[in-house]
Structures are given as structure tokens and as C-alpha cells.
Amino acid sequence: MNGYRELSQQLGDLMALEEVLGLLQWDQEIVMPAGAIESRGRQVATLSVLQQERWCAPRLGELLGLLQSDETLDDVENANVREALREHNKAAKLPSDLVRRWGERTVAGHEIWVQARKAKDFSQFAPVLQELIDLSRQKAAILAPDQPAYDVLIDDFEPGMTMARLDKVFEPLKAFLIPLLAQVRQRQSQPGLPDIGFLTHPVPATQQREVGEKLVRTMGFDFERGRLDTSVHPFCGGAGPSDVRITTRYNENAWCQSLTAMIHETGHALYEQGRNLALANQPVSRARSMGVHESQSLLWEKQVGQSADFWRPRYAALQQDYTFLQQVPFDDFVYGVNYVDLNNFIRVEADELTYPLHVILRYELERDLISGALAVADLPAAWNQKMQHYLGITPPDDALGCLQDVHWSAGLFGYFPCYTLGALYAAQLFQTAVARTPGLLGDVQAGNLQPLLAWLRANIHQLGSQYLTDELITRATGRPLDPHAFIAYAGRKYRSLLRL
């Protein structure tokens, strides 16, 4: 058999296993009976071991070795080999006892974290956090002994990203956001801003679902190849690009949350549904990175879904559905959906301006934990100090502070920056789409989102992992990652909203 064909078959099996694991996870969250948790654990473990075995199979390595220098391959095929090689190398290099220990300690870490957070007691979590840091350093040292450990870890989520580049984009962002938030705080203490009481007007879940589903359809979500369900934490999952499943949750006293979550998850879903189906069972068709994935959800949620342009053609219909909005002027509505809450400690509840600082704080702390510059015991104090410095507030306890997120308990060091990279890419992409496509903004203003989706399909979704992130973003926007698109957008938007 032709070597590339043999490789494609093996990778097809691996992608199918990944899809099945995605389905098992969706099932567990949405429909699985509670008593099946133990057997589900065994099923997931079996498939994960099979997946790991297949990724590091010697024959796969052999094929990848041969094909790496095969000049008859085209660009897409070369990219496919490159992406497969990345995963093969990781799988093949990591010794199985480290992988097993990692699995055990992250499961234990999660349990201990749940208890520690409940008890608001960081000292309970500290020892397992230390273990996970040590294991992460070991992992990084095996994968790339000549690189800083944190750079190796971030590669799992944002291939090619480094601390040096993160610092270069996060510093100007901090320099922009910290003083802007001080201005916001001052402005909010003065009279003359709109009343946001309408945000807590009660709306039954069934009505929220109806209104949200209409919007999800308008955005282009294909219900023939996806579903919308309810879960405790909204997510986008499923079993590959033909089976994309999004979820939301309904808080009857905060109708805007379900809507925001649906728009956000639909952003992720459009990326998945927009993958090149002809290559759907090959790594090259997969989403480029966590950061690029987040750019798609945030582009729709923030750049589009919280803009006046998006809502103006829809507001009358929304007022028909939610009659209490008939008393709310359009500008007040837009102000409300973009409300900046300066007294919030929790990342997942943060608004567009404070969110990046929550992320940068975590990035700086985890970077220093991995390098050893910050001792685990000193984490709570360092957290609180940065919160005060960046956001002007100090958490009353560690549950609202350094114990709030699940990530570290799962050993996910290097994941946090992707959230804000997503926000930055989103601003770059939306500005470019508008600037380069005559009529696109007019279409959005007229309620037609299809030209925007088409642009994203062509410039991001269909390309999958064909290009490295820098090349993808440069091809799409004319320049690599650059925080100034976000800074310009956010400055303009919030100065106007807050009448600064």
C-alpha cells in the first residue's frame, strides 16, 4: 500500500477514537444515568489506552519518518504528516509510568481540589499541586530538554506559543486595561448611567431556549449535524464535525446568560461544522489551537453578539419575545449586555474588560510556579496581591481566589493564556473581515450574518491545522498576533458605552 494511504487509514482510526471519546463525554454530561459513572470510567480508560498505543505504534512512527521527507506530498499532506508527527512524538517519548502517574494524580488532584475549595483551605490542595507541577516539569524535560518547561507545556494547547511572545502581547494589554478600569470605576460611581434591572427580569427556561435557538439558527448552526442541550456548564462537544453538540444552562433570573452561552458555544460549533469534511478524519482538518478555537466563540459572543450592530435589526423581535424590554431603550440594552462588573472575583463570570486581567494573572502565576520563581505555599498571597493590583479587589477567601478554577487540579498548565489569545485573535479577525469585505458590516447591520460566516469559513474553519497559527493569522489578517486590534476596539467600545 502507498505509504500516505496507510498513514491516512491509521490516522482515520485515531480520529474516530477521538470522536468516540468526545461522544462518551457528551453522553456523561447530558444523558448518562448517575450509576454508570464507574463503568463509564472503565470505558474511557480502555479507549484512552488504545488511543495512546496507536499514537506511539512503531509502524506509525516509521511511516511518519518516511513521509516527512517524501517530496511527492502536497501542502495539505505535508501538514497532515507534521500534525500527526507532533502527537506521535509526544506519545512515543513519554514513558508509560509517567503517563499512568499523571492520570492517577490528576484524578486525585481534582477530588482534593473539590474538597479544598469547599473548605476554602488552600493548604489541603498545596501538596497535590506541588506534585502536578513536578510531574509537569518532568514531562516537559522529557519532551524538549532544551526549552523552558512552560513553553513546552503551552504547546499542548497553543502550538508554537512561548512565554516571550505572551509577555509581548500581555504587557501592552495590561498597560491599557488597568488604567481604563480605574476610569470605569470612577464613572460607575457617578450618576447618569443606564439602569440594568432588566437583566434580572425573570424569563422561563422554555422561552429562553426558544429565543436562543432562533439566534443559533440565524448564526448558521446546522441542526442536521448538531444538537443543542442543557448542562450544568455550557460546552461545545460531540463526535466530530458532523456531530457537533452544544449546551447551555438556563438561569430564570438571568436570561442573558443562556443567550450569551448559546452564542459563545455556537461560535465554537461553527468552527467545527466548518471543518473541511473531505479531510474530516485526518488531523490536518482539526481546529488549529485552543486560542484559535476561543477566537471563534469570542468573535461571535463579543465582537458580534454584544454589538449594537448585531442587536439593532433584532431588537424589535427580541422585544416581542421579551415584552419587558419594551420599556428599555436600545442604547440601555446594549449598555446592559456589556456591563462591566468591577466587584467580581470569578473569571468565568467576568466581562470583556476584566477577563483578560484574570487570565494574565493566572498566566504569570503558573509560569512562575513552573519555573520555581513562585513557591506553591506563596500562591494565595501572590494571587491576592495581583488581584488587588490588576482589578482593585482582594478575594475574601481562596475559594474566590486561587482555588476557583479547575485547571490546575487537572494539571492544565499553559491553558489559561488561550482564553485571552482568543479575544485578541477575535478582534484582529473581525476587524479584517469587515475591512476587507465590502458590505459585510452592512449585512451584519441588516441582520444577515452569512457573509461573516463565509469569511470565517474560508479564512479559518476550512483551513483547520493546515498552517501554523502565525501563518494562519497572518494570512487571514495581514499580520501575526497583535494586541492592538483588541485595544483599539475595546477602548472605542467602552469609552462610548460608558460615555467617558
Place this chain on the structure above:
Amino acid sequence: MNGYRELSQQLGDLMALEEVLGLLQWDQEIVMPAGAIESRGRQVATLSVLQQERWCAPRLGELLGLLQSDETLDDVENANVREALREHNKAAKLPSDLVRRWGERTVAGHEIWVQARKAKDFSQFAPVLQELIDLSRQKAAILAPDQPAYDVLIDDFEPGMTMARLDKVFEPLKAFLIPLLAQVRQRQSQPGLPDIGFLTHPVPATQQREVGEKLVRTMGFDFERGRLDTSVHPFCGGAGPSDVRITTRYNENAWCQSLTAMIHETGHALYEQGRNLALANQPVSRARSMGVHESQSLLWEKQVGQSADFWRPRYAALQQDYTFLQQVPFDDFVYGVNYVDLNNFIRVEADELTYPLHVILRYELERDLISGALAVADLPAAWNQKMQHYLGITPPDDALGCLQDVHWSAGLFGYFPCYTLGALYAAQLFQTAVARTPGLLGDVQAGNLQPLLAWLRANIHQLGSQYLTDELITRATGRPLDPHAFIAYAGRKYRSLLRL
């Protein structure tokens, strides 16, 4: 590592794969978006190939060979080895090109059958049926060249069963049913039987679901380890004994159908939920056979769920839910739920008396197709002739005749007999449970089903595949398969119902 422990681990992986395949199938029927059908096909194919590879892995064969003569194993362990060996041998003996060809032709066969049935044209289906018969003969010749092909095929569904034994139980059954049905026909042409109009009184699906769910709970279905959903064809599936998922369908003009289906599928589900959880990931805990599985669904559906004893303590409550039954005397109700429809051509809609003849007819035809005694071209005529002989009716076309069932299009030769074996086992088991357990029938009559479930748990469910079918049935009932329990029961019941 200890050989038996190594075996258990490998078998645990295989059982987990089987469970995941079960989940994929459930998902496909119940929640999967339509557009995912192609990618789902790839996922199932990948897992099936992995499963096949693992079943015929040389190391598994080696372990099984060693353990087969290991005298330190206990009875359960020996049975586990025996069950695993059966599957390993089949997987290892069948050449992969035959397996692939089988997969291709059964998929094609299904498509062609759908078309042929639609067109009521057997000639469209005949060529692929011939192919599937040829492939089945090849398969049987490879697996056991010294045995009749049909005996080898039936082993997939009812291990240990043979044509010789089937003939021995089916002949007395025919000799009992054919004249009894003639009596029924005559009786039904006379006045004095109850009106069954209440069976078609409209009931909304939501109410049917409520009423059915109460009954399912009463029977002992554990919703912590299972679900009840809606599907086109009712089934019991899921992902192992901790995740048992049953379905039903709701016909608003035939409320009894959903109830019957729920009781039937709950019978299957109780078997699965009653497996020995300590061995849940080993072959020895699996249901003994298709026939024994069907015995559990039919015991609950027919022996129990269509008996006056079962309904008497429940009838007042049912009349509260379905007020139109307040006009229906209890005896008329029982007559109605057991109504014998002598003008029905369709097996899946058949009642307790005609059903076995539908099955015996198919058994005799497929047996003769496999042996060559019946040519494919002669199947429609042979079918119609037997229908006339056994049931006194002749189908107007092949869609209502030999094209009605999906089984042959999927190459499932040897499956049909299990339905009636189930009915026979069910009668034996219920009679023994009642005879050997003082108070059990009184409890059923008082509305308490737990002692019956406990008996089934101890005598069937918990034992899984530890004993071969004959030993299982003999241990439970004091004698091996014997049609006379069913004959006695059915004769008594229907003579009384029909006032013969």
C-alpha cells in the same frame, strides 16, 4: 503477571469496547443528528476492527490455551475462560477477507431489502440473499466443518442448540397450536366474546409515558442505572449493566402497545441490571443467550404482564389513569390485552398463540435455505404455503410475506428460533418460580413483584453465562428445555379466555 489476571484485563478491555459499541448504537437511534450517519459508520467500523483484532490476538489465544488446563481456577473462572475461548476461536478462525465481505454484503443486503420490500418484489432481494446464504455456509464450514451449517450458525445466538433439538420442541408445539387456533377461529366467529374497542381509545403519548413509567418502576427497573426513551422500534440497549437503556414508542390510538413494549423491554433490562456487577466486565457475567434473554422479556410481558393476577391489584389505579376503562369489566380487559388476531400477517404484531408459528415457519425455511433443500427462488411460494398451513391465511404480497423481516437481509440465520425458545423457557421458569416459592404467586396477586424478581435474579440474572443453557435451565427448573410448560399454560389460559 498472573495469567488469569492478564486475561481478565484483556477481556475487560473487550467488554468495554462492546459497551461503547452499545452506546454508539443507542445514541444513533435516539439522539444522533441525522447528518452524522456517515461519520458514525466510520466510528463503529473502527471500534469493530479493534474489537476483532483484540479477540483474535495471539497473546489472548496463548493465555486461553494455558488457562484451559489450569486446575487452580474455580468454576466461575473456568466458565469465563470457556466463554472467552468461544469468541476467540470464532474471531481467529474466520479469514479477514470473509469478515470484510460479510460486512459489505450485509450492509448492501439491508439496503436492497429495504427497496425490495418497498417494491413488494422478492426478485430484487433474491441475489443478495443467495450471496448471504453462500457466505454463511462458508463461515460455518470454516468454523466447524464436521457439523451441519445451520447448527454452527445458530451457535452465535443460542450456544449449544441444534436443529435436532429444535425439531423436538417445535413439533409438539405445532401439534398443539394449529388445532387450537382452528378452535379460536371458530369461537371468534360466534357471538358472546367481549368488545375490545377500548384498546383503540385515544391516549396522549405523555400520559402513556407516565402510566408506563410507573409500571416500569414497580417491576424493579433501576433508573439510577438506566433510562427510558422513545424510538421507532422499541429496544433494550445501552453500555453495560450499569447503563441499561430501554425505549418504547407511543401510538396514541393503541395505548396498549407502548405498555406492552415497556414491560417487554424492562424484562430484558432487569436481566442486564441483574448481572453480577463484580464480574460485569468479564464475559462470564453476560446474558446466557438470545433465547434466555427473550425468556426474561416474555416472562414479564406475557406470563406476568398479560395475566389477570398481575392486573387485578392494578386495575383500579389504571382506571383512574385511563378513565375510559371504568366502563370495561376486568375480565373483558384481560381478554382484550390477550386478544388473538388471526388475520395478522406480521410477526412483530403477533399475539402469544400465533407468534410461535410465525417463528417455526421462518426456522424451517431458513434451515432448508442453508442446507440447500429449499432454493432461494422458491422461498415466496414456500412461505405462503406454510402460512396457509400453520395460520390459515395467505399474504397478499411478499412485503407482508417473506420480505417482512430484517433478519435475513443482515445475514442473521439462526436467530429466529430464539424468540420461541424464549417463550418456552419463560413458561418453564415462571411455573417453577411459582411452584418452588411459597407465597410468590400471592405476592404477584397482591401487586408485589419483588419475590419474583428475586427468584429470577438468583436463578438466571446473577449466573450470567456461568452455566451452559441446558444446565442453567435444568438448575432453575429441574428439567432441560421442554415445550410442555408453555403448552399447558397457553392451553389453560386461552381456553379460559375464549370460553372454549
